[in-house]
Amino acid sequence: MKLSTTGRYGLRAVLDIALQDGNEAVALSQIAERQGISLNYLEQLIARLKKSGIVSSVRGAQGGYKLALPVESISVGDILRALEGDLNPVDCPEFTGVSGNCNNADLCVTKYVWKRISDSINSAVDGIMLSELVEESRKVQVMTGASDQNRSKQTC
Amino acid sequence: MKLSTTGRYGLRAVLDIALQDGNEAVALSQIAERQGISLNYLEQLIARLKKSGIVSSVRGAQGGYKLALPVESISVGDILRALEGDLNPVDCPEFTGVSGNCNNADLCVTKYVWKRISDSINSAVDGIMLSELVEESRKVQVMTGASDQNRSKQTC
DNA sequence: TTTAATCTATATTAATTTACTCGGTTATAG
DNA sequence: CTATAACCGAGTAAATTAATATAGATTAAA
Numbered sequence: 001m002k003l004s005t006t007g008r009y010g011l012r013a014v015l016d017i018a019l020q021d022g023n024e025a026v027a028l029s030q031i032a033e034r035q036g037i038s039l040n041y042l043e044q045l046i047a048r049l050k051k052s053g054i055v056s057s058v059r060g061a062q063g064g065y066k067l068a069l070p071v072e073s074i075s076v077g078d079i080l081r082a083l084e085g086d087l088n089p090v091d092c093p094e095f096t097g098v099s100g101n102c103n104n105a106d107l108c109v110t111k112y113v114w115k116r117i118s119d120s121i122n123s124a125v126d127g128i129m130l131s132e133l134v135e136e137s138r139k140v141q142v143m144t145g146a147s148d149q150n151r152s153k154q155t156c
Numbered sequence: 157m158k159l160s161t162t163g164r165y166g167l168r169a170v171l172d173i174a175l176q177d178g179n180e181a182v183a184l185s186q187i188a189e190r191q192g193i194s195l196n197y198l199e200q201l202i203a204r205l206k207k208s209g210i211v212s213s214v215r216g217a218q219g220g221y222k223l224a225l226p227v228e229s230i231s232v233g234d235i236l237r238a239l240e241g242d243l244n245p246v247d248c249p250e251f252t253g254v255s256g257n258c259n260n261a262d263l264c265v266t267k268y269v270w271k272r273i274s275d276s277i278n279s280a281v282d283g284i285m286l287s288e289l290v291e292e293s294r295k296v297q298v299m300t301g302a303s304d305q306n307r308s309k310q311t312c
Numbered sequence: 313t314t315t316a317a318t319c320t321a322t323a324t325t326a327a328t329t330t331a332c333t334c335g336g337t338t339a340t341a342g
Numbered sequence: 343c344t345a346t347a348a349c350c351g352a353g354t355a356a357a358t359t360a361a362t363a364t365a366g367a368t369t370a371a372a
Contacts, residue, residue: 004331038331047348059338107297112284116283120280127272219318
């Protein structure tokens with residue numbers, strides 16, 4: 001029941017772009033360095049974010065990525081689902097809508113549990129906008145006098 | 157972000173015991189057969205449940221397992237945490253209380269996200285009592301005329 | 313006191329997933 | 343043209359998960 005590095009790294013990457021906030025595209029290599037994530041790996045993560053319309057890309061020299069929407073319009077839920085797929089605790093076809101073969105659908109009671117967990121996770125992350133994280137991040141940076149340079153590798 | 161079979165099988169096993177509800181212990185081999193789970197594997201799961209005080213065992217011939225508490229006093233959260241460990245989406249020492257070395261603790265903003273997800277999951281599962289599942293299960297069985305015999309292998 | 317049925321513990325294996333790495337292609341600013 | 347940076351597909355090593363297997367200890371009924 002853990003989020004993979006995909007979700008953790010990816011969210012940090014989006015937040016990184018949001019914090020640069022100029023109109024210029026942010027190069028992946030810079031994000032990779034600041035966040036201590038492998039560039040090659042980051043490419044795979046950002047591809048999912050692009051596919052979901054969260055970031056847009058500018059190709060070629062001086063290119064990079066920028067947010068496709070204002071920070072107030074992007075929820076953490078959007079980001080995490082883009083990265084991790086759905087946020088359901090089980091692959092139960094009964095409530096995910098995917099046509100599957102749960103041959104015990106009518107007898108299965110635990111699906112109510114999975115549904116409640118799923119709903120609570122999704123409403124939690126949908127209630128957090130990227131703008132909140134940006135604000136919070138700015139506060140923290142002012143308080144600690146932190147800069148990109150003294151930011152070290154993160155464990156979570 | 158998926159629950160493992162440990163959590164899924166284990167919850168079903170506890171519910172199975174609750175539904176037998178006599179004062180007699182339920183043999184693991186019976187649960188294994190009814191739920192379509194390997195006996196050896198089930199033994200590992202039930203051990204965690206016993207360790208957490210959710211079930212108690214009766215050894216020897218005619219032995220088995222029974223609930224250590226009334227169904228109204230056991231929450232799905234208790235069961236899932238016994239099986240899966242914590243239900244936190246990340247191993248962030250900042251909010252799990254475990255003394256760890258998050259060298260970016262003061263700069264890390266995503267931890268607020270993880271904390272909110274964690275809280276929502278835990279309050280969701282703590283709000284579901286085993287008694288609810290038992291009730292729901294009885295309703296379903298009456299409606300469908302289901303018996304143990306026609307219960308087939310479940311996928312979720 | 314057998315004997316059957318159960319719980320307990322540990323070790324091994326197979327399958328799957330995760331977390332990357334690598335090599336190359338395409339596009340664009342300067 | 344050339345440097346830079348996005349894009350793409352495949353491959354791989356490590357870790358985790360899901361079992362399976364083995365051996366033994368405990369208990370209670372016959």
